[in-house]
Amino acid sequence: MSTEQLAGFAAQLRFEHIPDTVVRKAEDLLVDWFGSALAGKGARPVESIVRFAEGMGGGAGPSEILVHRSGASPYLAAMANAAASHVAEQDDVHNGSVFHPATVVFPVALAAAQTLGASGARLLTAAVAGYEVGIRVGEFLGRSHYKVFHTTGTAGTLAAAATAGQLLGLDAAQMRHAFGSAGTQSAGLWEFLRTAADSKQLHTAHAAGAGLMSAWLARDGFTGAAQILEGPQGLAAGMSSDADPARLADGLGTRWATAETSFKFHASCRHTHPAADALLAVMREHRLQPADIAEVVTHVHQGAIDVLGPVVRPATVHQSKFSMGTVLALVARHGQAGLGEFDRHFQDPAVQALRERVRMELDAEVDQAYPRRWIGKVTVRTTDGRVLRGRVDEPKGDPGNTLSREEINAKALRLAEYSGAATAAEMRSALDRLWGIAQAPSVQRLMPAAA
Amino acid sequence: MSTEQLAGFAAQLRFEHIPDTVVRKAEDLLVDWFGSALAGKGARPVESIVRFAEGMGGGAGPSEILVHRSGASPYLAAMANAAASHVAEQDDVHNGSVFHPATVVFPVALAAAQTLGASGARLLTAAVAGYEVGIRVGEFLGRSHYKVFHTTGTAGTLAAAATAGQLLGLDAAQMRHAFGSAGTQSAGLWEFLRTAADSKQLHTAHAAGAGLMSAWLARDGFTGAAQILEGPQGLAAGMSSDADPARLADGLGTRWATAETSFKFHASCRHTHPAADALLAVMREHRLQPADIAEVVTHVHQGAIDVLGPVVRPATVHQSKFSMGTVLALVARHGQAGLGEFDRHFQDPAVQALRERVRMELDAEVDQAYPRRWIGKVTVRTTDGRVLRGRVDEPKGDPGNTLSREEINAKALRLAEYSGAATAAEMRSALDRLWGIAQAPSVQRLMPAAA
Numbered sequence: 032m033s034t035e036q037l038a039g040f041a042a043q044l045r046f047e048h049i050p051d052t053v054v055r056k057a058e059d060l061l062v063d064w065f066g067s068a069l070a071g072k073g074a075r076p077v078e079s080i081v082r083f084a085e086g087m088g089g090g091a092g093p094s095e096i097l098v099h100r101s102g103a104s105p106y107l108a109a110m111a112n113a114a115a116s117h118v119a120e121q122d123d124v125h126n127g128s129v130f131h132p133a134t135v136v137f138p139v140a141l142a143a144a145q146t147l148g149a150s151g152a153r154l155l156t157a158a159v160a161g162y163e164v165g166i167r168v169g170e171f172l173g174r175s176h177y178k179v180f181h182t183t184g185t186a187g188t189l190a191a192a193a194t195a196g197q198l199l200g201l202d203a204a205q206m207r208h209a210f211g212s213a214g215t216q217s218a219g220l221w222e223f224l225r226t227a228a229d230s231k232q233l234h235t236a237h238a239a240g241a242g243l244m245s246a247w248l249a250r251d252g253f254t255g256a257a258q259i260l261e262g263p264q265g266l267a268a269g270m271s272s273d274a275d276p277a278r279l280a281d282g283l284g285t286r287w288a289t290a291e292t293s294f295k296f297h298a299s300c301r302h303t304h305p306a307a308d309a310l311l312a313v314m315r316e317h318r319l320q321p322a323d324i325a326e327v328v329t330h331v332h333q334g335a336i337d338v339l340g341p342v343v344r345p346a347t348v349h350q351s352k353f354s355m356g357t358v359l360a361l362v363a364r365h366g367q368a369g370l371g372e373f374d375r376h377f378q379d380p381a382v383q384a385l386r387e388r389v390r391m392e393l394d395a396e397v398d399q400a401y402p403r404r405w406i407g408k409v410t411v412r413t414t415d416g417r418v419l420r421g422r423v424d425e426p427k428g429d430p431g432n433t434l435s436r437e438e439i440n441a442k443a444l445r446l447a448e449y450s451g452a453a454t455a456a457e458m459r460s461a462l463d464r465l466w467g468i469a470q471a472p473s474v475q476r477l478m479p480a481a482a
Numbered sequence: 483m484s485t486e487q488l489a490g491f492a493a494q495l496r497f498e499h500i501p502d503t504v505v506r507k508a509e510d511l512l513v514d515w516f517g518s519a520l521a522g523k524g525a526r527p528v529e530s531i532v533r534f535a536e537g538m539g540g541g542a543g544p545s546e547i548l549v550h551r552s553g554a555s556p557y558l559a560a561m562a563n564a565a566a567s568h569v570a571e572q573d574d575v576h577n578g579s580v581f582h583p584a585t586v587v588f589p590v591a592l593a594a595a596q597t598l599g600a601s602g603a604r605l606l607t608a609a610v611a612g613y614e615v616g617i618r619v620g621e622f623l624g625r626s627h628y629k630v631f632h633t634t635g636t637a638g639t640l641a642a643a644a645t646a647g648q649l650l651g652l653d654a655a656q657m658r659h660a661f662g663s664a665g666t667q668s669a670g671l672w673e674f675l676r677t678a679a680d681s682k683q684l685h686t687a688h689a690a691g692a693g694l695m696s697a698w699l700a701r702d703g704f705t706g707a708a709q710i711l712e713g714p715q716g717l718a719a720g721m722s723s724d725a726d727p728a729r730l731a732d733g734l735g736t737r738w739a740t741a742e743t744s745f746k747f748h749a750s751c752r753h754t755h756p757a758a759d760a761l762l763a764v765m766r767e768h769r770l771q772p773a774d775i776a777e778v779v780t781h782v783h784q785g786a787i788d789v790l791g792p793v794v795r796p797a798t799v800h801q802s803k804f805s806m807g808t809v810l811a812l813v814a815r816h817g818q819a820g821l822g823e824f825d826r827h828f829q830d831p832a833v834q835a836l837r838e839r840v841r842m843e844l845d846a847e848v849d850q851a852y853p854r855r856w857i858g859k860v861t862v863r864t865t866d867g868r869v870l871r872g873r874v875d876e877p878k879g880d881p882g883n884t885l886s887r888e889e890i891n892a893k894a895l896r897l898a899e900y901s902g903a904a905t906a907a908e909m910r911s912a913l914d915r916l917w918g919i920a921q922a923p924s925v926q927r928l929m930p931a932a933a
Contacts, residue, residue: 088539179720264672
């Protein structure tokens with residue numbers, strides 16, 4: 032019954048059902064995503080996928096490709112924007128599902144809304160449907176899944192289908208068919224991390240495109256499996272050994288998983304954030320300088336070891352965001368690990384030297400709390416022989432330690448400035464419209480059209 | 483090393499390397515595929531995917547969508563033609579890999595060749611690369627994979643990437659990147675069979691599109707995992723428990739898996755063919771009439787039970803092609819189970835009654851020979867109490883019991899006539915060009931453009 036319940040929820044959700052606090056959070060997440068989408072401009076893998084989308088039938092259409100200010104069909108625009116919004120590693124994350132919702136949900140919501148002429152309230156409703164679905168699918172697939180699969184790619188197809196399906200007005204039966212088509216296209220393997228390949232951008236593009244396609248096909252009568260998630264030859268049967276079907280309908284309509292989503296502060300893989308914040312805490316408390324650090328042991332959950340473990344000597348900026356040692360060295364030396372710190376400093380000799388003095392150890396308490404809570408624990412040995420411990424229970428950006436709207440705005444402006452995707456004036460105009468989107472009768476272009 | 487070897491082979495294959503007999507077989511397979519692609523015209527799931535492709539940026543372009551005679555980008559045309567060519571269940575199959583190569587290889591080969599202006603010899607070379615790669619990936623992924631995954635969808639992304647990559651002239655390193663991008667998009671679950679959903683057409687469309695995209699991206703510098711197939715977080719790690727990396731490079735350049743491919747005679751799931759032919763054999767030998775049959779036990783491999791087992795009371799023509807009982811009832815009553823027999827008779831009361839008297843039993847000998855050999859064994863109990871046994875070692879269409887060029891031509895004409903996709907005159911013209919494609923300086927449209 033689980034796929035059925037989840038699909039029914041996604042189809043029947045209405046703006047009036049969503050608590051105000053959750054609508055406000057959805058607006059926060061939308062603005063935060065917009066900055067990440069613009070940040071992708073100029074990144075080589077992003078530009079490749081955008082060129083592909085434009086060359087394969089895009090280049091004109093009602094949905095905008097943000098980084099090129101071009102138009103395309105919703106399918107190709109969603110792929111392009113999804114590729115763009117995951118590369119800076121600044122997009123949001125839901126802890127319990129280890130799933131990055133924004134990068135697969137909002138590209139679809141924006142592209143579909145622009146093509147369909149939908150209102151801003153419908154865009155937000157669709158986004159909440161996508162978050163609630165994708166997060167529960169991620170939780171359902173469990174830790175065994177995440178050991179091999181990039182959950183944002185796999186659960187992402189369902190999130191994208193829910194988003195597009197909600198905007199298309201699919202009924203519950205059609206939504207279930209859309210889920211069937213989306214789940215049978217779920218894909219995304221971590222293997223690419225080993226050689227710092229570009230697949231992360233492909234995974235989000237794929238999830239957004241496949242999910243949107245599934246919803247469009249369902250509207251046209253195309254059918255999918257009835258129990259794609261929990262069935263005996265479904266997603267969990269093929270790609271998980273600890274799936275829990277009870278998670279799929281967990282608190283539907285009362286527990287708003289959207290509101291549990293965390294913003295990213297550091298521009299790195301989320302698995303590095305708890306330790307980074309814990310190191311900052313211990314350095315502040317004991318007024319340590321980077322030169323005082325002889326060794327850092329980060330006490331982590333197994334998922335961190337699975338994802339970050341293969342990255343020993345990061346060769347690219349993007350790979351360095353998956354290097355625990357690099358991230359800790361950057362925060363130790365610069366107080367934060369933002370886009371600029373990675374670009375300018377990830378190969379500094381001092382950063383490399385400190386990187387080599389950081390190691391990960393599996394920690395029973397941290398591992399048990401994960402993925403519901405992402406506890407940061409570090410042990411620092413100083414050059415003068417002291418052993419100091421640091422801890423944070425909620426890394427910066429988590430719901431209990433969240434970003435203010437001023438911080439979200441500032442982050443979006445920083446990201447657009449970083450990539451050169453928009454001027455400050457263009458950003459102010461777009462951000463004004465985004466903060467007021469709940470009142471917009473239809474979703475218009477966010478960027479001026481290309482000259 | 484295995485992904486590397488396979489990618490190197492796919493990149494470096496040249497027309498001159500391919501033995502004449504294999505080139506002739508590739509021509510046979512191309513013509514056989516063409517008939518299946520046309521047979522999809524008018525099928526509801528096919529038309530949905532074609533409409534999607536046309537609506538999302540297709541409708542004009544250098545690659546033809548065969549069933550609509552429209553043009554599109556190679557990406558969207560490949561998706562549309564791949565959706566079309568698997569629905570009649572008449573496309574080819576490679577026994578050892580349980581993989582249907584034509585439906586994911588030729589749509590990509592045709593679409594890419596038409597856009598790139600490639601010669602017919604290059605199209606054939608690319609198709610052989612696709613067959614050799616896809617078949618080996620299917621063999622590598624093994625039986626555990628096929629229990630849950632539709633290998634044509636999963637291995638199909640690699641086959642499609644090899645095909646497109648060969649036509650794009652990728653070097654070995656680029657081809658490996660294309661494989662990485664293709665493998666990380668591999669998807670396709672059997673769950674849809676349980677409710678007779680449309681996913682099979684989506685799987686082939688997805689594989690063709692994702693594979694072609696991967697090759698196009700690789701030409702543009704986009705990178706993929708180096709060991710997507712055998713790596714610790716690669717395709718086999720996530721989606722197989724009995725993968726054998728030795729199969730990936732098995733006999734590359736000396737063993738031509740393309741030539742091992744079987745044509746389909748009956749218009750049903752290949753798992754039904756050995757038993758169907760064995761039943762025909764015993765009926766012929768003992769001059770049985772359908773009314774003489776009290777019960778048929780088919781002695782099958784486990785894969786047949788996995789795929790056909792869920793289909794108990796077929797509700798649609800397509801689902802009935804996965805019903806062992808229906809297929810055997812049709813061949814018992816009509817001498818064959820072709821498209822017309824399914825359409826007109828799958829719900830005849832006499833067919834349904836006979837269907838209920840057919841059951842499957844796992845057979846040790848058959849299961850052990852599978853998937854290398856697909857042995858057909860049946861035990862028939864007659865109404866007058868005799869127990870008769872029938873056996874075929876190579877079902878009709880296998881390399882040792884293959885179709886002649888006349889039979890292939892006749893089959894293609896039947897398929898086009900069945901769907902109304904082309905007149906006999908149009909078919910004669912297209913078939914003439916296809917049989918002579920090795921000499922064509924460039925691949926032209928096969929069908930007249932839509933009026």
